[in-house]
Amino acid sequence: MAYSDVVVVGAGVVGAACAEALSAAGSTVTVLDRGAPASGTTAAGEGNILVSDKGPGAELELARASRSRWPELLAELREELGPALADVEWEPKGGVVVATSAESAAPLAEFAAAQRAVGVDARQVTPAEAAELEPHLTPRVVTAVHYPEDAQLQPVLAATTLLAAVRHRGGQVRAGVAALGVERGANGAVSGVRTSEGVLPCGAVVNACGPWAGAFAEAAGAPIAVLPRRGMVLVTGPLPKTVWHKVYDADYVGAVTSGEAGVQTSTVIESTGAGTVLIGSSRQLVGLDETMRVEVLRELARKAVALFPVLAGVPVLRAYGGFRPYAPDHLPVIGADPRLPGLWHATGHEGAGIGLAAATGRLIAELVTGRPTHVDAEPFRVDRPGVLL
Template structure:
């Protein structure tokens, strides 16, 4: 039995995955979160598990690993106990596949080039002619220039997925402290030995920073800042419909938006259904710090892009909208591994909008590194001591560009909530 004490700081999908992986290895795990499990970024996403939006490189390798792990992990959770079986069922695992559509000749050429590079990296990307696309998605626009099917793409109910992983972690001996905010570090020399929280002292041998968009702020409180900052996204939710959209469908512009470092608003069409019948419409990306206000012009831009792919949605009612923050790193590569500046501090963050899809691979890599095992994927691209993570670590959400409100005045999130 491994006697090492691990405190996982964050109970979202990445923290839950890390807690489960380490608890099953015999680590004595405590999960700490200032709110409730899956209560922040995880519950404000779409639940996507994608390989289709990632070009060759370390993130794709991590996504492919995670995609292989998801079915096995859910089967293991379900087999552990009746409670685990119920938790696994609530994940709503759907290996529905994804379809990427180009609507311009330039977009078709770029999509073909991107898919060719992906195939060379082991991704299944199948070209669809007009008839095959119409069969796969009968209600999609006929005004397109190319389409690709990615059968490996999948979807889960994100909060349900995080709870299932955390349930399995608790069954393996982990403990949970919710409503417990980390305030500061306790160090002995260059080693982190404990953290002060609103509920008292938490001691451990290893601390895993899995606080998502708040990871930069948390790391700064612990004395080792990292340049992980929030990037906001918003989603529209329609009223329940008869079967209308059968895959995750998005336009070819989405890949560019994911990989962009632009600070202003970017939108692209992302359309998919849920088991309840609602259709989710995304997506947007904008850097506005932690300003959590919904913006009508952003929602309107999302809807307009979605209608280009599915004109049939024009008269469908939207019953709600929501937004959330993603942990953004300038080089678009997650931050996974030990912090060389403070012994005992580890990071598992920076996944931006891909945390659901990358969490299991991230957790396995953390375990590999902690135990000195051969890593499941090459670990060096995710290291903490790289320029995008430490080089810009002094910049926080307070220094992000302010977004103009509807009157034209520019206000930061800090000013607005003061």
Template structure:
């Protein structure tokens, strides 16, 4: 195994060409780097900041199928679950993979009926769902509020530590010859006619057979450097962290049924729905909020107080528990709530893997494998047509939200 620092690579950017340059060292770029290096491709990852310095360091590490309606994103989530659990199984301990399962709870009979209807369509798509009646809620979670109507349990839902996933996927890629360059900003693209043939960076040019835009919330800016439009915008979210509690105080990922609707919403205003889960260290993580405020990093007291109140409504015992910190970041949001994955016909040689919003950790393994299958001329295991980069009107909308931090 290489003993060089993870973010370092000998020589200059100008001196190295690649089969594939990946822009962005978050979990999507890291997964693509791993699978490309595994396929024998010469890979260079360039990142203007630090590893996992964007969205990948600001979430909870969800690998969810429970929050997705039947359709292309759910298909991708199920496929990605297989990749996490099979292709990457031998490395699962590196990123603390935990198959904890998800419990989606309904507060009213109406909400429960909607949840049951959703689960019918999810089962038809291959999701494992177990209906949980009101009388069995506390068998799953003893500390839940007593006035809930029922729930659905999703055994496929899982968890990883996202920053560890990034670090180890990139280290595994480096062990297979990939190079990772942090502190290296992409400033433009090399072109041969219309074709993209590499990147210009703050450390020099890197010629490449293909370039993959995996720049997260900044993917729209990277695309614009190639004179194409990909409408990825930031959507801010907060996570609260409690003091350590006894093991298995909260046994699963638990969230309110309304969370599914919030995920699918395009509303720019603040939305909150309680998502509560325990960690091995004993701390409890509380989310989830969504709001489109550009790259405004202001700490939102309304978001934090609303999350805390809704978490207490779900788990009353949390009223006596102290919060020790809160953190927040930006999810790469697309208007139709589908990621952008595949070759860009408007700029041959440019590929995209971005716009996964809050599902990026869970979808990363599948996205990385699929994009490399397509890049290397193979038939992807999943049809990428619903995720086509040119499916949007070629215009820049909501420009104010795309301002760099």
């Protein structure tokens, strides 16, 4: 097999973003995936690009950098590939976070105030103003926060567009090829990737396997604490325009940052370009168990109707589940593995991978090529407490 400067393992949106940024920086890149590109976690995502669910700190800074980068990157790809290949259904729709009780109103207001202090556009609105933003919201809303910066895109289209750019620049995307481990040279550094089709020689490998990143890291001899965290989503049939923003209940932030293994559900509702409404979300540490749990779907539906009564009686088109890559401290793992020169990780984004992908790819390219980083990479380092095994 031909030599590549970098092999990216995983053709989801994070791996695709890393491959795109590396190829833009001049590296020859090969992307491997045991399945079809964007067929795993990315295909199960809702396409959210959020700042609304992140408190002050490193992940918020990465999210803001990614929110700024996405429209720039898409414009560059439209110029390079043409509009037909670079249409990802970008929609800067904004988000609305609501509190439906006095108990949740105060924490939401405090959270938004802390975000405003670091520059996030978080506009606290009255129940009447929330109803203007979302006419079908329950009248039980006590207060709400409007986040104009929140956006959405179609995640599979985003990943395939990024991969199209890699191919356009001479890189390869190889579907149906499993990465089984790495080869080391005489100096102990990565010299290739062992695959189901033989050894692919390279100078570096990026572990962008999402929920399977822990398994690949272990196979490479450098295990990390990244686990799959299961989630499920309901999809309604096509409707007239019913939901105008990404809308979620204030308890969503607590569910995102929780480390509990049991089922947690919080109300998250948004429409798609096709007219369907996506209803989430759930989180559960169950390994790679793909069982569809009817009781969880019922809970999602019940909470959705409580927030948007208009959805009562609306037909459900389908339900699907997926796995998010979960790191114990809820921060992505981005950077070099200190135990194995040439091994890099870009994983652990949990449910924020689509939103964080643009900045993650840029950061990996900067680190691999030794360039100054556009955000502080230190908080995401691989050798931080709790990540190395």
